[in-house]
Amino acid sequence: MKFLTTNFLKCSVGACDNSNDNFPLRYEGSKCQIVQDETVEFNPQFLLNILDRVDWNAIVTVARELGNQSLPVTKPQFTHQNGDANTASNLTEDELAVLQDLHVLLLQTSIAEGQMSCRNCNHIYHIKNGIPNLLLPPHLA
Amino acid sequence: MLPTPYVTCDYEKVYEPSEDSFLLLDSLEDEQLFLKDRFKNKLTVVSEFGPGTGIVLTFMMQNHIPTMGNSLYFGLDISPWAVKTTLETAKKNDCDKSYLDCIQTDLGSNLRNNQVDVLVFNPPYVPAEKVPLVPADEKDIHTWLDLALEGGKNGMVVTQRVLDNLGNILSPDGVAYILFCAQNRPEEIVKDMIDNYSWKVELVKQRKAGWEVLSVYRFSRR
Numbered sequence A: 001m002k003f004l005t006t007n008f009l010k011c012s013v014g015a016c017d018n019s020n021d022n023f024p025l026r027y028e029g030s031k032c033q034i035v036q037d038e039t040v041e042f043n044p045q046f047l048l049n050i051l052d053r054v055d056w057n058a059i060v061t062v063a064r065e066l067g068n069q070s071l072p073v074t075k076p077q078f079t080h081q082n083g084d085a086n087t088a089s090n091l092t093e094d095e096l097a098v099l100q101d102l103h104v105l106l107l108q109t110s111i112a113e114g115q116m117s118c119r120n121c122n123h124i125y126h127i128k129n130g131i132p133n134l135l136l137p138p139h140l141a
Numbered sequence B: 001m002l003p004t005p006y007v008t009c010d011y012e013k014v015y016e017p018s019e020d021s022f023l024l025l026d027s028l029e030d031e032q033l034f035l036k037d038r039f040k041n042k043l044t045v046v047s048e049f050g051p052g053t054g055i056v057l058t059f060m061m062q063n064h065i066p067t068m069g070n071s072l073y074f075g076l077d078i079s080p081w082a083v084k085t086t087l088e089t090a091k092k093n094d095c096d097k098s099y100l101d102c103i104q105t106d107l108g109s110n111l112r113n114n115q116v117d118v119l120v121f122n123p124p125y126v127p128a129e130k131v132p133l134v135p136a137d138e139k140d141i142h143t144w145l146d147l148a149l150e151g152g153k154n155g156m157v158v159t160q161r162v163l164d165n166l167g168n169i170l171s172p173d174g175v176a177y178i179l180f181c182a183q184n185r186p187e188e189i190v191k192d193m194i195d196n197y198s199w200k201v202e203l204v205k206q207r208k209a210g211w212e213v214l215s216v217y218r219f220s221r222r
């Protein structure tokens, strides 16, 4: 499961929808096996669009849990980020470097094996062979 | 005609692509321009519930539906065999460049609210006494396959759960493509969604397949 996917997964337990703690899930860094796929190509425009969309606090939280302390607490802003199609062509070298780092984290990094839990109900979910299993046992479904 | 994916797997375990799958592919082909225009250069989050072999998601990735290089694809299936097969089908068709993750889960119960821009669902729509219980054992392939077909009363039990939750699944501009068979009584369901829940609903495609009539509808808020 790719790192960016953690930004879309909440606890499957319906009752946890009423809490603010069902997202993001809590990833157990010591129990997660991380792999990098360097063949994923860097596309700055894709990264800008992703950044536009993500919950940045959740990205920072999960990155810390997985051992990456380097992200700024506020979402990086790009001077020319105004939503038009050629935005990426106006980026400075520094900005490109920031996007390149985010590319490595969000798109090249995956959790191959591991576990995560809900901050509200503490239910534990597993990732095996890169596939998260968020099915609940019958008594919780 | 857009190219269709090469699919091969053990159909004792995973739903074999059939008329319903192909109607969905044709519907998405017809909707290409609509989707391009709707999402333009924005990031689009695509989720398929019940991807089975992955034929539909792979078709979308291959043909850059909804947009070129700007989409995240998620395959969410209850069956462990389906999630594995969906990843394999994508690989076999050289879709490694697209962003795809597959998750074993029950419909959208684990998706953060209001994030899906394009939802695709070819549900278990065959009327049956009840929806089978989820087997405890991966090896119970017979039951996993039954889950691909049997939709309980009127074949609508699983689909109705998605319709009831559509407002929490879709993003503000999100659209859902959902397949029905005639026994699901889609006209009544669509009328209910329009009259009582203010959804906008369009028939995208309808086709006779043997003794069945299949249809794909598009649901959106506007």
Ligand SMILES: C[S@@+](CC[C@H](N)C(=O)[O-])C[C@H]1O[C@@H](n2cnc3c(N)ncnc32)[C@H](O)[C@@H]1O
Binding pocket: B015, B016, B017, B018, B020, B021, B024, B049, B050, B051, B052, B053, B054, B055, B056, B076, B077, B078, B079, B082, B105, B106, B107, B122, B123, B124, B125, B144, B147, B148, B149, B158
């Ligand atoms: C009719 S098959 C469609 C397969 C594929 N999309 C196609 O068009 O060929 C239905 C799929 O939904 C999955 N499914 C059934 N119930 C589900 C649920 N509650 N949550 C997620 N997937 C489910 C089945 O495992 C199966 O893969």
Ligand SMILES: [Zn+2]
Binding pocket: A011, A012, A013, A016, A022, A118, A119, A120, A121, A122, A123
């Ligand atoms: Zn929970």
Ligand SMILES: [Zn+2]
Binding pocket: B142, B146
């Ligand atoms: Zn059976």
